[in-house]
Amino acid sequence: MDIINNLAFGFEHALTVQNLMYCAIGCVVGTLIGLLPGLGPLSTISLLLPLTYSIPTDGSLIMLAGIYYGAQYGDSVSAITMKIPHAASIVACIDGYQMTLNGKTGLALFTAGISSFIGGTVAIVVLATLSPLLGEVGLMFGPADYCALMLFGFFCVSFVTTGSILNGLAMTLIGILLGSIGTDVNSGQMRFTMDLPFLMDGIGLISVALGCFGIAEIVKNLDNHSEITPFNGEIKLMPTWPEFKRIIPSALRGSVIGSVMGILPGGGPVLAQFAAYAAEKRFSKYKDEIGHGAIEGVAGQAAADEAAARTSFIPLMSIGIPENAVMALMMAAFIVKGVQPGPNMIATHPDLFWGLVASMWIGNVFLVILNVPLVRYWLSVFKIPFSVLFPSILFFCCVGTFSINNSLDDVYITATFGLIGYMFMRLGLEAAPLMLGFILGPMLEEYFRRALLLSRGNFGTFFTRPISGTLMALIGIFVAWQLIAFFLESRKPKAA
Amino acid sequence: MNNLNFVRGLFLVAISLLFGLTSFNYKMGDFSRAGPGLFPLVISILLFLIGLASVIRSRFVTPVPIDYNFKNILIIIVSLAGFAYISEHVNMIAGIIVLVFVASYAGQNNSMVRNVKIAAGLLLVACGFKYLLHLNLPII
Numbered sequence: 001m002d003i004i005n006n007l008a009f010g011f012e013h014a015l016t017v018q019n020l021m022y023c024a025i026g027c028v029v030g031t032l033i034g035l036l037p038g039l040g041p042l043s044t045i046s047l048l049l050p051l052t053y054s055i056p057t058d059g060s061l062i063m064l065a066g067i068y069y070g071a072q073y074g075d076s077v078s079a080i081t082m083k084i085p086h087a088a089s090i091v092a093c094i095d096g097y098q099m100t101l102n103g104k105t106g107l108a109l110f111t112a113g114i115s116s117f118i119g120g121t122v123a124i125v126v127l128a129t130l131s132p133l134l135g136e137v138g139l140m141f142g143p144a145d146y147c148a149l150m151l152f153g154f155f156c157v158s159f160v161t162t163g164s165i166l167n168g169l170a171m172t173l174i175g176i177l178l179g180s181i182g183t184d185v186n187s188g189q190m191r192f193t194m195d196l197p198f199l200m201d202g203i204g205l206i207s208v209a210l211g212c213f214g215i216a217e218i219v220k221n222l223d224n225h226s227e228i229t230p231f232n233g234e235i236k237l238m239p240t241w242p243e244f245k246r247i248i249p250s251a252l253r254g255s256v257i258g259s260v261m262g263i264l265p266g267g268g269p270v271l272a273q274f275a276a277y278a279a280e281k282r283f284s285k286y287k288d289e290i291g292h293g294a295i296e297g298v299a300g301q302a303a304a305d306e307a308a309a310r311t312s313f314i315p316l317m318s319i320g321i322p323e324n325a326v327m328a329l330m331m332a333a334f335i336v337k338g339v340q341p342g343p344n345m346i347a348t349h350p351d352l353f354w355g356l357v358a359s360m361w362i363g364n365v366f367l368v369i370l371n372v373p374l375v376r377y378w379l380s381v382f383k384i385p386f387s388v389l390f391p392s393i394l395f396f397c398c399v400g401t402f403s404i405n406n407s408l409d410d411v412y413i414t415a416t417f418g419l420i421g422y423m424f425m426r427l428g429l430e431a432a433p434l435m436l437g438f439i440l441g442p443m444l445e446e447y448f449r450r451a452l453l454l455s456r457g458n459f460g461t462f463f464t465r466p467i468s469g470t471l472m473a474l475i476g477i478f479v480a481w482q483l484i485a486f487f488l489e490s491r492k493p494k495a496a
Numbered sequence: 497m498n499n500l501n502f503v504r505g506l507f508l509v510a511i512s513l514l515f516g517l518t519s520f521n522y523k524m525g526d527f528s529r530a531g532p533g534l535f536p537l538v539i540s541i542l543l544f545l546i547g548l549a550s551v552i553r554s555r556f557v558t559p560v561p562i563d564y565n566f567k568n569i570l571i572i573i574v575s576l577a578g579f580a581y582i583s584e585h586v587n588m589i590a591g592i593i594v595l596v597f598v599a600s601y602a603g604q605n606n607s608m609v610r611n612v613k614i615a616a617g618l619l620l621v622a623c624g625f626k627y628l629l630h631l632n633l634p635i636i
Contacts, residue, residue, distance in 0.1 A: 167504070173539050191533075215572060215576075388614055391618070419573055428504060429504065453529065
């Protein structure tokens with residue numbers, strides 16, 4: 001009954017007027033920006049991160065979490081109504097948009113809303129049960145184990161986000177190198193600063209994130225010359241009882257799949273959606289309809305999406321290692337606020353931890369209210385043309401970077417990273433692993449040096465300890481499998 | 497030359513050399529007592545190997561042409577830099593105007609009236625940030 005006590009304690013903190021307000025603002029703003037073309041959760045969080053600096057710790061984290069799952073949800077609304085292919089909700093485009101074509105937009109949105117609610121609720125139970133347990137495991141981790149875990153995470157993220165492990169790893173490594181710019185903590189040596197004083201503290205996280213995600217995304221949209229046609233159809237929200245009955249089992253299946261996929265390294269919402277959709281295709285009673293606008297095709301993935309968005313907080317808050325790029329940004333937000341996420345977080349900041357967990361459920365309720373009865377108002381966002389939108393987004397990027405240090409130098413750095421991010425994009429290199437590498441790089445170096453100091457330079461320490469040994473073995477299997485795939489693929493065109 | 501895989505490989509090699517060669521300027525130490533240069537060097541070597549692998553591999557797979565268009569990105573960069581420069585030396589009102597008008601060249605239909613409206617709207621937002629949220633923006 002510990003969980004109930006803890007959750008009650010959390011709700012006490014989350015239900016203050018102030019925190020409720022921050023949660024509501026986070027959900028509204030997240031949904032709003034998530035709806036906009038080209039801006040997914042990553043760009044939304046990096047855009048709004050600076051604005052939370054002046055808010056109290058618990059409020060700002062609650063708000064950021066709200067922004068994250070709000071953006072995740074807003075994304076699926078634009079996917080269902082207009083098939084805007086966002087990275088964050090590709091799967092919703094399949095059956096959701098098909099339902100719109102069949103004239104069932106309202107039903108699709110209702111299904112997505114309710115399933116997300118179910119998914120979020122299941123995930124919070126998982127989060128509340130598992131985090132403290134995993135936190136205890138986290139306490140057994142030594143420097144070598146942390147190193148191995150981070151490496152394992154890099155491999156998984158590279159593979160999941162890009163499909164090509166080489167490109168993903170390359171981006172992670174570039175991220176680590178960018179992260180090493182600035183003063184070396186152990187020796188005080190300036191590294192790669194080119195004697196520029198504003199690089200002494202390293203490159204600002206916000207500059208990198210806004211450049212690679214905000215500005216590069218805007219330019220990509222400008223290059224595409226695509227004007228979207230706003231959705232103007234009828235929306236009839238309430239489902240009939242037999243329709244409603246079809247939502248529940250799929251949503252429950254999706255919630256479980258999403259919760260598991262959210263915890264795995266490199267996992268997260270995107271992977272969870274695909275897994276849940278595949279599961280529905282196989283196990284649903286109506287599997288023949290999936291792909292042609294079936295309720296199950298929307299319910300399963302929407303539940304998995306929201307569930308994974310919440311359980312992906314587990315590795316961050318219990319072990320202290322973010323498992324994907326969004327969580328890496330969240331980790332940065334925690335650290336800015338003076339909270340070190342990790343095994344000790346629950347013990348040292350119980351109010352913050354349980355308050356955040358409880359706020360996620362409150363956010364769930366907000367999202368349902370916002371998105372089910374009010375959804376038609378949201379859709380008017382699309383009536384704003386992109387040519388009005390993008391100068392405003394650029395301005396917000398500028399204010400965001402400026403307000404961190406009250407320095408306009410940071411705007412130049414952001415612009416530079418916009419150019420670099422654009423080049424990466426055109427070269428087919430995904431920026432998400434770079435972000436993870438950038439944030440974890442300094443930590444990896446620290447643990448790497450500490451592990452080798454403890455073992456007197458003996459690399460065996462990474463392989464002989466049980467935890468790191470297991471992780472290293474998994475990486476080995478992964479690499480071997482990739483090498484085989486690599487050679488097979490290289491041969492294909494010759495044979496053809 | 498217009499081969500995405502090949503250029504990507506070269507790009508990665510270039511970055512690895514940039515960081516790798518610079519790290520020789522810093523003390524290396526040894527693995528039991530790593531100096532500041534050691535870790536970046538290790539990472540650069542790994543990146544170099546990946547870049548090399550990409551270059552070699554590009555010889556064996558069908559070439560993919562690069563799709564690029566530097567016009568829009570350069571306009572956006574100039575507008576951001578212009579915003580920073582003008583805001584620093586004149587004030588942010590002028591900065592916003594520069595930002596909106598330069599950036600609008602990247603759009604498809606450029607309209608004077610609309611730009612004025614956007615700039616006015618953003619100025620209002622900026623005032624809101626300064627006087628309601630107490631951000632320290634150099635508006636005037």
